[in-house]
Amino acid sequence: DAKTTQPNSMESNEEEPVHLPCNHSTISGTDYIHWYRQLPSQGPEYVIHGLTSNVNNRMASLAIAEDRKSSTLILHRATLRDAAVYYCIPGDDYGGSQGNLIFGKGTKLSVKP
Amino acid sequence: DSGVTQTPKHLITATGQRVTLRCSPRSGDLSVYWYQQSLDQGLQFLIQYYNGEERAKGNILERFSAQQFPDLHSELNLSSLELGDSALYFCASSVMMEGARNTEAFFGQGTRLTVV
Numbered sequence: 001d002a003k004t005t006q007p008n009s010m011e012s013n014e015e016e017p018v019h020l021p022c023n024h025s026t027i028s029g030t031d032y033i034h035w036y037r038q039l040p041s042q043g044p045e046y047v048i049h050g051l052t053s054n055v056n057n058r059m060a061s062l063a064i065a066e067d068r069k070s071s072t073l074i075l076h077r078a079t080l081r082d083a084a085v086y087y088c089i090p091g092d093d094y095g096g097s098q099g100n101l102i103f104g105k106g107t108k109l110s111v112k113p
Numbered sequence: 114d115s116g117v118t119q120t121p122k123h124l125i126t127a128t129g130q131r132v133t134l135r136c137s138p139r140s141g142d143l144s145v146y147w148y149q150q151s152l153d154q155g156l157q158f159l160i161q162y163y164n165g166e167e168r169a170k171g172n173i174l175e176r177f178s179a180q181q182f183p184d185l186h187s188e189l190n191l192s193s194l195e196l197g198d199s200a201l202y203f204c205a206s207s208v209m210m211e212g213a214r215n216t217e218a219f220f221g222q223g224t225r226l227t228v229v
Contacts, residue, residue: 034217038156042222042223043115043117043203043205043220043221043222043223044156044203044205044218044220045115045220046217046218046219049217087156100146100158100161100169100171101156101158101218102158103155103156103157103158104155105155
């Protein structure tokens with residue numbers, strides 16, 4: 001399993017963009033990069049995932065480095081509700097395996113009003 | 114609401130006892146996963162069932178077992194409980210069919226187990 005390195009914590013101001021970095025230098029060629037987040041007192045929640053190209057959805061954008069050794073989750077306008085622990089997880093995307101996720105310590109994002 | 118239902122929400126029991134945690138996956142999801150989250154270990158994958166059969170095992174203790182029933186709900190059985198088993202237990206579900214890609218896992222709200 002690929003190891004990941006994420007900052008322990010980050011702070012952001014409300015309505016400003018947030019860039020959450022992740023290093024995954026040992027990622028395999030076929031592993032996707034998944035991002036999940038866990039809000040206080042809740043179960044983890046899927047955010048986004050991608051393989052090589054940058055990806056966008058209604059929640060966030062994912063920028064993947066050309067060598068795939070790092071990626072950045074971008075929240076375009078942070079809200080108070082985005083305060084959570086964000087996990088970067090390399091892993092398989094094959095049907096049936098999406099939930100075999102190896103969670104690291106993640107980045108705790110605080111959002112200030 | 115993720116569509117994954119876990120019961121009970123809270124459970125307090127004594128050391129040495131046995132408990133059963135229940136998970137109802139999203140309608141139609143064939144895979145169910147169990148996770149344990151404790152303060153010192155973080156989120157740890159325990160076990161996965163796919164359409165009634167065990168598919169993958171993680172850091173699951175021998176005192177713990179799980180099963181998935183024909184209606185796809187799952188139960189996690191924890192026996193000979195120790196103080197260190199106190200944790201949040203999450204269930205997740207995914208996948209409508211084998212081979213499906215670009216899907217995600219949906220997590221329930223968890224069961225908080227306290228062993229006293």
